[in-house]
Amino acid sequence: MPHDPTAANSALAAAGLVAIDVHTHVHFSTSRALSEEGGARMSEMKEHFKSDVLGMDVRQLAAYYRERKMAAVAFTIDSLGDVAEHAPTNEEIGEAGAEFPDAIIPFGSVHPQRGKAGAKIARRLIEDHGIRGFKFHPSTQEFYPNDRVAFPIYDVLAEYGVPALFHTGQNGVGAGTKGGGGIRLKYSDPLFLDDVAVDFPDMPIIMAHPSFPWQDTALAVATHKAQVYIDLSGWSPKYFPAQLVQYANTLLKNKVLFGTDFPLFTPERWMADLEKTEVRDSVKPGIMLHNAARLFGITLPEPAGDGAGAR
Numbered sequence: 282m283p284h285d286p287t288a289a290n291s292a293l294a295a296a297g298l299v300a301i302d303v304h305t306h307v308h309f310s311t312s313r314a315l316s317e318e319g320g321a322r323m324s325e326m327k328e329h330f331k332s333d334v335l336g337m338d339v340r341q342l343a344a345y346y347r348e349r350k351m352a353a354v355a356f357t358i359d360s361l362g363d364v365a366e367h368a369p370t371n372e373e374i375g376e377a378g379a380e381f382p383d384a385i386i387p388f389g390s391v392h393p394q395r396g397k398a399g400a401k402i403a404r405r406l407i408e409d410h411g412i413r414g415f416k417f418h419p420s421t422q423e424f425y426p427n428d429r430v431a432f433p434i435y436d437v438l439a440e441y442g443v444p445a446l447f448h449t450g451q452n453g454v455g456a457g458t459k460g461g462g463g464i465r466l467k468y469s470d471p472l473f474l475d476d477v478a479v480d481f482p483d484m485p486i487i488m489a490h491p492s493f494p495w496q497d498t499a500l501a502v503a504t505h506k507a508q509v510y511i512d513l514s515g516w517s518p519k520y521f522p523a524q525l526v527q528y529a530n531t532l533l534k535n536k537v538l539f540g541t542d543f544p545l546f547t548p549e550r551w552m553a554d555l556e557k558t559e560v561r562d563s564v565k566p567g568i569m570l571h572n573a574a575r576l577f578g579i580t581l582p583e584p585a586g587d588g589a590g591a592r
Contacts (some may be wrong), residue, residue: 284407284441290579292382298352298581301386301573302487302548304446304514304540304579305346305353310369319524337544339374343381349548354446355414356388361395371402373412386577388414388446393424400433407441408585413577414444414487419468420452426468427476433482444485444576446512447474448493449499450509453515453545471499478506485576487538492514496522504532511578513568514540518555527560538573 293301337345339355346353355377357369371389378387391399406412415438419426426447438445449471452464471492478486486509492499494535503509511533513521520527529537541551555565574581 286411286413286578289378289382289386289411290370290577291576293352293574293579294581296347296352296383297350297512298536298570298574299349300351300539300552300569301354301577302308302346302351302541302543303487303512303538303573305342305384307337307342307355307357307369307374308382309338309367312564318574323330337363339369339377339385340380340479342543343377343384343543346548347381347384348398351548352384352386353543354386354388354414356446358416358421359390359392359395359546360417360422361392369405371412372410375406375412375545376403378413386413387411390416390418391434392422393417394422395434396430397433400437402501403434403437407408407437407443411414412443414446414485416446416448418448420448420466421454422468422578423465427480431501432480435477435484439481439484442483442485444487444510445477446487446489447471448492449474449488449492450490450495470495471502474509475506478502478509482508484508485510487512487576489540490542491521495524500524500528500533503536504528510536510538510572512538512540515542515545516548517549518560521558521560529568530559530561530564534567535572535575536574537568539569 342353353376357371357374366478374387378385389403391403393399395402403415417426424431433501435445449469451466452469453465454462471488474486474488488499488503488509488511491513499511503511541548
């Protein structure tokens with residue numbers, strides 16, 4: 282199947298969307314969620330997230346977001362070890378994207394250490410499974426984003442113009458545990474993405490999360506590099522650093538993106554907390570919908586009676 286997002290974009294444009302959530306996790310495979318390992322993982326997640334929306338596979342996620350007139354960027358995270366029994370595959374997420382094109386924007390994940398073999402996987406996922414972008418997690422995948430080992434994969438993403446979404450800043454995985462569960466925060470310094478942006482100017486980059494403790498670095502990279510965006514997931518908006526709010530209202534109002542880190546936050550909780558911030562009402566439509574629509578090439582219909590079109 283040739284890479285052509287036109288049909289998916291048409292479905293998204295016609296869905297009457299009020300928001301695009303660019304950061305949701307799919308932890309469970311449809312076929313394997315009821316396994317013994319999956320049940321144990323479910324218990325761990327309930328304890329960690331204190332959430333009542335856990336355990337969804339990607340099709341349940343699609344129904345959840347469709348009900349809210351939203352679309353969700355959905356992904357898993359590739360590791361080099363044994364695949365968890367309950368984990369979904371890239372292919373499963375791509376299939377759900379094809380089944381629910383008005384609600385799911387499927388992202389893949391390929392570990393950078395896979396190198397040239399990973400580049401072949403990325404190309405196949407784009408061409409054969411409709412994958413629209415890729416998630417990288419430097420701290421858990423243990424790589425510096427500017428390490429040349431990842432360049433063959435980036436080459437493929439740049440060729441197709443699909444976004445690369447990188448975890449930045451502190452990490453919820455291992456937080457508060459002895460030794461942080463072995464997670465090294467240094468890999469997720471957003472300054473490494475400045476190099477990536479220079480070397481791959483045709484690959485859109487999304488820096489995930491407020492980048493504590495490197496927030497100013499992330500803002501500097503996003504303002505300096507045209508193809509770099511920031512998603513606002515993983516934190517309650519009421520705790521956003523003041524400088525992030527300032528830039529969201531001004532220089533980066535067209536480059537900040539709604540994201541929840543679902544199931545860590547529900548869209549309702551995130552939006553309610555956004556109302557407790559100094560983020561201007563005039564920039565909220567861009568954050569919630571229009572900035573992501575431009576990034577993905579989705580042409581939204583003009584509001585009735587407006588004639589000005591999506592901004």
